[in-house]
Amino acid sequence: MTLSGWGRSVSGKRNDCEMDMLLSWGEQVSAALLVMALENRGIKAKFLNSSQPGILTDGNYANARIIDIDASRMKKELQLNRGPCRNSFSS
Numbered sequence: 001m002t003l004s005g006w007g008r009s010v011s012g013k014r015n016d017c018e019m020d021m022l023l024s025w026g027e028q029v030s031a032a033l034l035v036m037a038l039e040n041r042g043i044k045a046k047f048l049n050s051s052q053p054g055i056l057t058d059g060n061y062a063n064a065r066i067i068d069i070d071a072s073r074m075k076k077e078l079q080l081n082r083g084p085c086r087n088s089f090s091s
Contacts, residue, residue, distance in 0.1 A: 019061075
């Protein structure tokens with residue numbers, strides 16, 4: 001079962017905020033596993049959760065838009081020769 005299917009099975013009521021949180025959790029797990037796999041192959045990487053890279057959205061759950069990007073954290077990781085890995089889904 002997918003995370004979205006799991007969420008719908010728990011509640012038939014549409015709740016965009018909680019569904020976004022559930023989906024972002026799944027992507028955080030995937031991004032963390034990717035970092036672990038890269039590190040295992042000798043590739044430096046750093047997991048960043050959705051708030052750490054400095055990407056600000058408008059807060060419109062289920063349909064958010066990026067309104068600002070502060071790339072300083074991403075640049076810091078690159079300067080440390082670590083590939084920043086983050087989930088693409090922002091809650």
